[in-house]
Amino acid sequence: MNNKIKPDLDRRRALKLMGLTALSATVASCTDKGTENIMALGQTVGLKESEVPTDKMTYSTVNDDKVSILGFGCMRFPTTADGKIDEVAAEKLVDYAMAHGVTYYDTAWPYHGGASELTIGRALKKYDRNSFYLADKMPTWAINRKEQIPEIFNKQLEKCQVDYFDYYLLHNLQTLRDYKRVYEDLGGLAYLLEQKKKGKIRKLGWSFHGDMELFKYVLDQDVKWDFVQIQINYNDWKHARVPSKDLYDMLTERNIPIVVMEPLLGGRLARLNEQAIRLFHEAEPTMSNASWAFRFLGSLPNMLTVLSGMTYMEHLQDNIKTFSPLKPLTEEEFNMCLEAADLLNKYQTIPCTDCKYCVPCPYGVEIPGIFSFYNKIINHENLIRANGEQDKEWLEKRKIFLTDYNRAVPKMAQADRCIGCRECVPLCPQMIDIPRQLQRIDKLSEDLKLTIKH
Ligand code: SF4
Ligand code: SF4
Structure with a gap:
């Protein structure tokens, strides 16, 4: 051996x-x-x-x-x-x-x-x-x-x-x-x-x-x-x-x-x-x-x-x-x-393994569901490049992001529901700073909404 x-x-x-x-x-x-x-x-x-x-x-x-x-x-x-x-x-x-x-x-x-x-x-x-x-x-x-x-x-x-x-x-x-x-x-x-x-x-x-x-x-x-x-x-x-x-x-x-x-x-x-x-x-x-x-x-x-x-x-x-x-x-x-x-x-996905140790969140946030959706979007839709570059189908893709987000995660369980209590953080074996990542995803979603309005 x-x-x-x-x-x-x-x-x-x-x-x-x-x-x-x-x-x-x-x-x-x-x-x-x-x-x-x-x-x-x-x-x-x-x-x-x-x-x-x-x-x-x-x-x-x-x-x-x-x-x-x-x-x-x-x-x-x-x-x-x-x-x-x-x-x-x-x-x-x-x-x-x-x-x-x-x-x-x-x-x-x-x-x-x-x-x-x-x-x-x-x-x-x-x-x-x-x-x-x-x-x-x-x-x-x-x-x-x-x-x-x-x-x-x-x-x-x-x-x-x-x-x-x-x-x-x-x-x-x-x-x-x-x-x-x-x-x-x-x-x-x-x-x-x-x-x-x-x-x-x-x-x-x-x-x-x-x-x-x-x-x-x-x-x-x-x-x-x-x-x-x-x-x-x-x-x-x-x-x-x-x-x-x-x-x-x-x-x-x-x-x-x-x-x-x-x-x-x-x-x-x-x-x-x-x-x-x-x-x-x-x-x-x-x-x-x-x-x-x-x-x-x-x-x-x-x-x-x-x-x-x-x-x-x-x-x-x-x-x-x-x-x-x-x-x-x-x-x-x-x-x-x-x-x-x-x-x-090269693309900033979140290292969530969907183990679900962090759920249920006392405020109903569907943590692994949100991360899984986000990773899928990053990997397959090429919406957000790590360097911030936007591709030519940008307008179409941001619409898809918002529609799919609502389909994948009920509104009441989306990232904006996180109050940052940090109860979930010590439960995550991947040591993800869950509220920080949720905040990032929420900001992305809000920014996308704004760009569509304009
Ligand atoms: S930090 Fe956010 S996601 Fe984590 S338990 Fe608190 S409210 Fe839920
Ligand atoms: S505990 Fe961490 S790795 Fe497991 S589902 Fe929650 S965020 Fe993902």
């Missing part, structure tokens, strides 16, 4: 070390069959059953478990009109994933308001306990008393209908203060290590959304971390507040396997701007946008699994196909992904 990418390696050398021509260092069972399906300009439109292999899944070899490189994230199960999980559709997805070699399932206390653990527990109950790996997490931010830690942990086992978790994480580490409060002062880490000794946790790790000081502090604890979950995608590789390449290099240097979250940046890498789509389409017209992002990650050594929250069957099928088996990127393709990231970052 080659896990020795050094933090200071340049990309060319790193790619050589990664063995991108064969990917043999990281994953097993790769045979290159190519991708020959039906995605027009990067959009998935569905696959025939016969086109989704059942026995070609690529598995990680970074530890002794047979973890599929595609991991099933249980935070975006399909829902019914009342917002509850559609149990039938969710179970169908899990059954399909199991039948196609997906072995890693990731849930958490807050997902779907606590219902995700129940759903995945029910869906996996009929399978042999050794045929899947279940990951769950201690909700760091929700812990105020020492007694809550065992209460929540035992409740999670009960909800998931299991005797042990294969993978268990300190969830969403954001600040050093919270880490110390929960895992040192309230004894959270000691408790979880005890559960590991008892066999109720097989592998212990943490998921991270903080700054470099926190990352180094937790990494340096006198604990054998079995894995760490971080946000990596080709956009954040260089462009994130804490570039994911830096985190990746530090973990890889220490041989700590990586679980990837937000591989598509909350879906933004599946809905690229026109320039980036063109770049990928010219290189490989039949591949979906998402599969570029997944192949970027799957091609890196030291990956345990890449989590994807899949709501629709066509997404699950497309992802299974991408990883069955994984077709590693060439050096040229790897660089093309980084070029696409540069193109995406």
Whole structure:
């Protein structure tokens, strides 16, 4: 196993070390069959059953478990009109994933308001306990008393209908203060290590959304971390507040396997701007946008699994196909992904991943809906260039912006409803200054209205 990418390696050398021509260092069972399906300009439109292999899944070899490189994230199960999980559709997805070699399932206390653990527990109950790996997490931010830690942990086992978790994480580490409060002062880490000794946790790790000081502090604890979950995608590789390449290099240097979250940046890498789509389409017209992002990650050594929250069957099928088996990127393709990231970052989108941790806003502001609309407009309508340049269809486009804004977000939930109370700010794992961004969008909308009147 080659896990020795050094933090200071340049990309060319790193790619050589990664063995991108064969990917043999990281994953097993790769045979290159190519991708020959039906995605027009990067959009998935569905696959025939016969086109989704059942026995070609690529598995990680970074530890002794047979973890599929595609991991099933249980935070975006399909829902019914009342917002509850559609149990039938969710179970169908899990059954399909199991039948196609997906072995890693990731849930958490807050997902779907606590219902995700129940759903995945029910869906996996009929399978042999050794045929899947279940990951769950201690909700760091929700812990105020020492007694809550065992209460929540035992409740999670009960909800998931299991005797042990294969993978268990300190969830969403954001600040050093919270880490110390929960895992040192309230004894959270000691408790979880005890559960590991008892066999109720097989592998212990943490998921991270903080700054470099926190990352180094937790990494340096006198604990054998079995894995760490971080946000990596080709956009954040260089462009994130804490570039994911830096985190990746530090973990890889220490041989700590990586679980990837937000591989598509909350879906933004599946809905690229026109320039980036063109770049990928010219290189490989039949591949979906998402599969570029997944192949970027799957091609890196030291990956345990890449989590994807899949709501629709066509997404699950497309992802299974991408990883069955994984077709590693060439050096040229790897660089093309980084070029696409540069193109995406030329336009000032908001790094919202639609996780919905910030809602409900007490004043009814539909925060993720507004950001999602705004990002779509920036990416596809080319309304506002980062340099303020206005294109020749300016008048038409500003009208479209205003009409679509009213269609996408009810008036009572638009950005102008934000009173700047900042209650949402600490809840955002992407550390977006939500009221400031809302103010910016509101100003844009008001300015556009004015230009139309004149
Ligand atoms: S700052 Fe604005 S969006 Fe955030 S909770 Fe307050 S009113 Fe809602
Ligand atoms: S918490 Fe942050 S990333 Fe998540 S939906 Fe809200 S604004 Fe977006």
